[in-house]
């Protein structure tokens with residue numbers, strides 16, 4: 001397994017191009033299954049998760065070609081409606097092929113998904129939504145078997161709590177269902193509106209995406225389309241925090257402040273200046289050190305859970321004591337003990353982490369446990385004294401495109417150490 005060697009303490013100056021959002025791109029890729037015509041996805045990030053999704057789509061019969069950051073997909077015919085365990089276990093978004101396959105083919109057998117080990121992460125809301133649209137659902141040996149031989153029908157679905165994946169899944173499936181589907185208490189994350197924009201370009205009838213009520217009028221068939229994926233708001237927030245931890249000034253090309261929701265105010269309170277400029281966002285730390293701020297993770301537009309780990313790294317060297325409450329996932333503090341190895345003062349009580357900022361962290365060997373936790377360790381290392389080795393960086397490769405290259409270009413001392421494999 002590769003690792004990263006980082007020598008901290010150098011301020012970052014320069015430009016970082018923000019990539020297309022992983023969490024939108026993966027769902028847009030699932031949308032390709034809904035049509036036999038080509039779907040062209042521009043601003044596609046080159047990530048391990050995207051490669052994994054391509055392998056899954058390929059075995060369903062999707063032809064694909066990646067050129068620069070444009071991904072062409074075409075599901076001329078569905079070769080298989082089985083999504084095997086090996087291709088679904090590593091990544092949450094892969095489960096979202098179930099709805100499109102059932103909507104188009106009337107059946108599918110999809111392994112229960114994996115993804116970051118940050119909580120139990122059941123899929124009951126996904127399955128209830130598909131069942132409300134008329135799919136018969138069975139669970140057998142770790143697989144979901146869904147059948148709707150006469151097609152799906154529209155339904156009123158009120159989610160008991162906000163789920164990004166279930167909202168997207170229901171929206172994908174409803175595009176080809178007979179009649180109207182109404183999704184109540186829908187997730188409002190920017191990736192939902194982005195997926196809806198792609199589906200509308202394919203001929204779907206969707207209103208209200210980005211609000212908590214989404215209406216979808218099913219159509220007979222969807223056509224091809226070209227869609228440009230929105231910039232990754234989590235990557236944006238993470239690099240903004242890199243400037244907070246290490247100091248300096250970064251221009252985040254393609255970044256859009258409005259995608260960050262409440263995180264903008266939180267980062268400003270913490271002592272970052274974030275300014276929208278033509279073509280991106282400029283970020284710098286206003287003082288010598290960040291200030292402690294309390295945060296509670298919430299669905300969009302609240303502070304995103306996917307930035308919680310990175311924010312903890314920022315708070316580790318902030319002036320004062322901050323309380324970080326995680327309300328979305330029950331096991332998303334695995335970065336805390338690793339940050340503590342670097343000298344952070346963190347105590348955890350249930351879903352709240354209390355971080356007492358220290359002046360400086362010290363480099364240490366640490367282990368990345370999940371995608372955003374890994375990024376929090378990279379951030380901590382950029383501000384720390386001496387060398388940090390971040391092990392298990394395959395997590396990072398799932399969601400951060402060309403991480404070392406982007407940071408090196410801004411003056412960071414970061415190198416990938418390739419795993420030595422026996423000849």
Ligand SMILES: CC(=O)N[C@H]1[C@@H](OP(=O)(O)OP(=O)(O)OC[C@H]2O[C@@H](n3ccc(=O)[nH]c3=O)[C@H](O)[C@@H]2O)O[C@H](CO)[C@@H](O)[C@@H]1O
Pocket residue numbers: 023024026092093119120121122123124125126127162163164165166305306328329330
């Ligand atoms: C690939 C992708 O887009 N992943 C994102 C997506 O994950 P994902 O779509 O898995 O997250 P959800 O919004 O569905 O999860 C929110 C909460 O609902 C629970 N839940 C969800 C579905 C369900 O059927 N039953 C259930 O109990 C989950 O365990 C979690 O506690 O949104 C999360 C919340 O913004 C992000 O952290 C992930 O990065």
Ligand SMILES: C=C(OP(=O)(O)O)C(=O)O
Pocket residue numbers: 023091092093114115116117306371372399
């Ligand atoms: C949790 C994440 O991914 P996944 O949902 O695929 O586990 C993430 O992107 O932070």
